[in-house]
Amino acid sequence: GESVGLHLPTLSVQEGDNSIINCAYSNSASDYFIWYKQESGKGPQFIIDIRSNMDKRQGQRVTVLLNKTVKHLSLQIAATQPGDSAVYFCAEKGAGGYQKVTFGIGTKLQVIP
């Protein structure tokens, strides 16, 4: 398996419970935020995004919350399933013109059946 999951903070959640994964970002000028899911042996997969003019955005079973005051982003997964086990990381992009995307290190989510 891939070693990308080593050295990461880990969140263990019982199947069926809700999961909350947190991310602190560094650039107060960032205006676009994305959550990615990375399963073992695969590339990062887009989950949900949010722009800085929003505080909350909902998808299917997932919700992203943005608190610009404290530069904090969270991903909530409702009714966590075994297939949700993966590494989750946030990414931020600055405003104006070309601004590269900066990725967080990630959190490993383990779902306990």
Add this chain to the structure above:
Amino acid sequence: EAQVTQNPRYLITVTGKKLTVTCSQNMNHEYMSWYRQDPGLGLRQIYYSMNVEVTDKGDVPEGYKVSRKEKRNFPLILESPSPNQTSLYFCASSSGTGVFHNSPLHFGNGTRLTVT
């Protein structure tokens, strides 16, 4: 199916032996980029390309080259690989307006490179 395809998935080579990792996308994306992923460091950008014949350095470009002769392909070249380039590499693409107007990156499934 819309996808980014990298080859090979796994590669073991020796120091100094030139290698190329290929990347192809079928979504007509203008923007393409290469990242390496190392434990505890997250994804770091190596090179990116805004369009055909337009490439630029990312955060960790040393020891790497890229080319963008066609829109769909963005190969990563290691002219003289060294052990510190042992890593997991990802290619990604995004629509042209995405870089300026916010759209997510689409990633390939990675290439695990080991340089001995």
